[in-house]
Structure formats: C-alpha cells, structure tokens
Amino acid sequence: MFGSYNIPVELREGEISVSLHREQDVLIYHRECLGDACDKRMFSKAEKILMVPTEPVTLPKAITPYLFIKFDKTLLLEPESTARIYVTFPVEIGVFASGGGKPQFIDGFTLAQKKFTLYGEPSTGKICRYWNSDIHTTIPEWDRLWEGIMELNIQNTDTDWVEVKKAVFNAYGIKIFYDQGMVSMKSIMKLRPGDTAETSFESSPIKAGMKKSVERYTLKKISVATGKFVMEHGL
C-alpha cells in the first residue's frame, strides 16, 4: 500500500480503502478505515498521491510531539555496556498530494490503537502518544499496516546497573523508512546518571533499500529546539 500512485487511484487492503479521482478541476478524495470515513474536495493540479508512514503522534489529534513506548518486560543493563533491541511502534499512514512542489498532506489514519499517557508529573511532565511493546533481540514478526519496527541502541554510560522500562522520543527527530514489507526507525538511547536518558534518531533504515518517508514534523532553521528528548522523569 505504501508508495506513489497516479491519479485516478483506488486502493483497498484489509480494513482500508482509499480513492482519489478528478471531476473537471476538482479532486475527489474518499477514505475509509475501521468504520471511520473521510471525504475531501481539492482544487489542485496534482497528478500523484503518496501514501507513506508518518510520525505516529498525530491521531486522533496532534496534541503532542512525543512518543512513549512502554516495554512489556524490564530491561537491565550492566555498567558501561550497550544493548541492541527491537521494539514495535504504531504506524500512522499519511496521504499526500504530490505536484510540483512540497507534498501537501491530505489525510492521516491508523489501524493501531490510539492512546495517550503522561510522562512525569501533571505540572512538569509531557503528554505522550502511548504504545506498549515487547522487547526482542532480533527483528520480530509484525503487521506492516499497523506496526513498525524500531531498532533501539541503548548505551549505559553509568557506573551502575540501570533498569529501563520505557523510552520517550520527540517526533521532531523521527526518521521513518519504509518499503512494501516494513516500516522502520533507528534510535539511540543514552543512559545518564540519576535515572535520566537522552533519546534521538539516526537517519538510516534498519535494512538496505528502504525509502525515507515524508516528514511532517520538521525543525525550523532558526530554532533552539532539537529532535532529541531528555528523559528526566525516570526510566
């Protein structure tokens, strides 16, 4: 389902159906997903649409740029060690009109469960998109339409053992890659003394030949914000 399609187009896979056709100067868009429908009319000369995975923090409403992944099992790391694990993350599918310039976002939908959580205290914490994942040492089985695979490289720079039960990421740093079989991300978690950590993303796929997806959360050139996230409310 991911990729670029010429208009008119009609796609159907499982619980998802998307159609886009032209009536004179107007593009008629219709989408259904798990009983939820979206209809739009566009005055555009676009000739293609892109269906790609996007940052999984925008549905049902983009109220936060943070993604919280809760591990099913606690991870223990010995002092000054590294670990490579694989976790899943929710996939959100974005539909973009592709003309001459920058792709224009039309619609987003997901088959994954939508849930939010609070990381930290109500006064100082962050609202995050919530996801629960088991931890794996090799790439696990997945359903590409609603689950992606994240390779997480954890570095324990502390001189003590560290327990990790969750990871929080900033969508402004997310780099998603996809092919017809998989959606992936590669991230780093640097554990720091005092139960804190810094998370960031690498701009490379977890296997060769995957395409980079369109980014909806992009940092402005003049901005003090970065795509990193400092986990200061516990691990």
Place this chain on the structure above:
Amino acid sequence: MIHNKVIYGNVTVLDLAMALIILIVSIGVAKGLVLYTRRLLKEKVDKGQLEIFAKVLYYVIIVTAVLVALPFLGVKPSGLLVAGGVVGLAIGFASQSIIGNLISGIFLIIERPIKMGQSVNIEGTVGIVEDIRIMSTTLRTFEGLFVRIPNQKVFTTNITNYVANVARRVDYTIGIPYTAEAENAISLIKKLIEAEPFALKNPEPVVYVDNLGDNSVNLLVRFWAPVSEWFSIKTKMLWRMKKALEEEGIEIPFPQRVLWFANELKGSVKADPESVVGKEAEAENLS
C-alpha cells in the same frame, strides 16, 4: 517669521513643532517595529512572551521619545528628577491605586501566574485571559462578556489557573442499584476508559465502590485527561458510561424509600363493575 515666534519662555513654534514631530514619528516607529517584531517572532516565541516583549519595546521607544522631546518644550529631564522627588510624593498619595495597579502589573508580568489564552478563575470570574496590560487584566468569560480587572486585585487575590498543568483529573460518582454486581459495572467502566484515547494510561485510572448510599451503591471513577481535551472528555465519557451500564441492564437508580407500617394495612382493591362491563363490550366489538 512665525516659526521664531515665542510661545512661552524660550519655546518657539519651531520647538513645539519639533517636539510634536518627534512624538508622532516615534509613535509611528514604535507601532511599525512592534508589528514587524510580532510577524518576525510569531512562530518562534510563545504568544504571551511575544506580547510582553512587544509592549516593553513600544513603551521604551515612547519614553525615550518623550525624554528627547522635553528639552524642546523647555523642560530639562535632569530638572524633572529633582522636581520629581517632591511632585512624586504628592502624586503618589493622590494616585495610590494607579501606582498599585502599575506595580502589580509589572509583578504579574514577571511572576506570570496567568498567561494570555489560558482559562482562569480570578475572584469568581471565570474566563479566558485576553490581555495583561500595565494597569489591568482583561478576561473573556465563557458567556462572551468582557471583564476588566485591575492588576492590584489580580495580584492580591486567589487565582485558579485551569490549564497551567498539562493534565487534569476527571471525577465522577456513579450510583448503581444494590441488586447489581458492582464488579461488572467496574469492569465495564474500566473498558470504556481504556478505549478512549484521551483518557490517559498513566496516572492509572481508578474505579471503586466509594460508599453505600441511601439509594445506590456509589462508584467513584477517576481518570486523567490532557488539559486541552479535559472538558470534551468529561462531558462525553459520563454519557457513554450511562448508556453502557443501561445496555448491561444496570439502571442508574432513582431516589426511593421503603416504608414499613407498624400495623398491617387491612383492605382490598375491587374492580369497578361498570368499567369491566364496558371493556367486555369493547372486546366483543373488536372481535
């Protein structure tokens, strides 16, 4: 020449014109700069901070312009400082509340217990902060009214800021009949909370039997929601819970009272013979 005509002291028409030009130009420059700054920093700086910065910039330019214009009107700013001691004392007594509001406004801007766009309750007035000015704060109430509150009152009274924190708790008390299984009702409510995206996973929602009321077993339901979604979730979830409980055959009980009589009531109810005959006749006609 008219421009050399003395108006008072050494101040000529030209001096007066210069002072006016300086003031008018500086007001224009200040407004232009504020507008340009707002456009430039609109997406980079928080709206509240941007407004404060714009105001400070505006007043700094105006005060500087006044200080530059004063010598043209025969007033030396250094002389003002000397005279200011005596005059200031007199003005201070005369305008205590004005000065109080001004100082409170400055402290409000520094301490920032409220920001523009936030929902607050200031001494019983509930609304959205529209503006925090030097002398007063303005609110737009949820009924759409404009309310101006002097800064001294804002600063010295209790303020409840509904959106200062990122999450807020939703509380319900739901009564179920004594005949219903409380475990079933609790499990049903927990499933509804789990299915709602904006009912936060953490802090963990709690649902438990809180007390045994006069007419019902009262369940306490508590869960957290992002502050931006709090009101819509609070209104939506209660109705969902009511409908789901009813679908499971758990009615929300009405207040009721069981009466026990000390002496057994002796009496019987007899049917009215005429109405019985009437109904039999109707039945015959229909058949």
